[in-house]
Amino acid sequence: MLSGTAEYALRAVVWLARQPDDQSVRASDLAESIGVPRNYLGKILHDLVRAGILESARGKNGGFRLATPPEELTLLRVVSSFDTIGVGAERRCLMGRPECDSSDPCPVHRRWQNASEAISRFFEETTVGDVLSDDRREGRSQADCRW
Amino acid sequence: MLSGTAEYALRAVVWLARQPDDQSVRASDLAESIGVPRNYLGKILHDLVRAGILESARGKNGGFRLATPPEELTLLRVVSSFDTIGVGAERRCLMGRPECDSSDPCPVHRRWQNASEAISRFFEETTVGDVLSDDRREGRSQADCRW
């Protein structure tokens, strides 16, 4: 469903969101924590900074942290820096037809619509804040996390 | 959502299902009809034969046609020859966690479940026969089809 890169980004953002007091985390530590290659994660984190999702600080005590309140950060915004999910008007046809909407549908259009809309809603409506709430409700802490 | 290859397979199967009297279609003609590179389609068709979804005949008047009644052929069976959709027990974690189920969920597990199940149901429950019914209901014929 998601590319490896988008998966990594999601892990990183969730991990940073769980950080108490918005503490910055160094790329190396983060890479080890979420099980992503150090150098590759560097690029991903930088992309997230350029997208305005994270902010970074150089030098001693530097690192990365969220630039946005978790409640306002949708999963769509996180993953769409890397993948084209295709929500709303940008929805891609399952069969790869260049034009495909209700007025000129591909053969599976009607039956795919339910699933397609469920996917869109998930990415558009779920925020990183929601994920943190779920965490708390299930009594999960950062220490429990493993990949 | 699907790989290019699985998309091509889906187009090919739907096209063949629409063929009157189970008539065979040559790979070259099929390739042109559905807009897929000739040689690449050859491989895909062969894979579908080995999966028992199509049958092929060589020599003059040869070609490919469905080996299964459309009503019994699910979209899952078609695409899973190429992609891992991850339905049922094989569902992949959205965040790439090796273990992720309701007893040990990843951070987004609960909220992703709805969409994930909608996807599974679509591929498991939709048959090629259903697609043909939709076609008829919408008064679409093979001639209308373009990619």
Added chain:
DNA sequence: CGATAACTTCATGTTAATATCTTATTATAC
């Protein structure tokens, strides 16, 4: 100010998906 710790950037390598080309192989028709 100098050393160090960290992000930033660029160059390069690896792998899998996609696509093409060429040579078999096989069934049909005459």
Added chain:
DNA sequence: GTATAATAAGATATTAACATGAAGTTATCG
């Protein structure tokens, strides 16, 4: 049975995703 039309199969090319490595730049601390 031979020619022909078609699939089957294997080798090779192209591209994008994934990953690594090394050098460059910037902020902080003593």
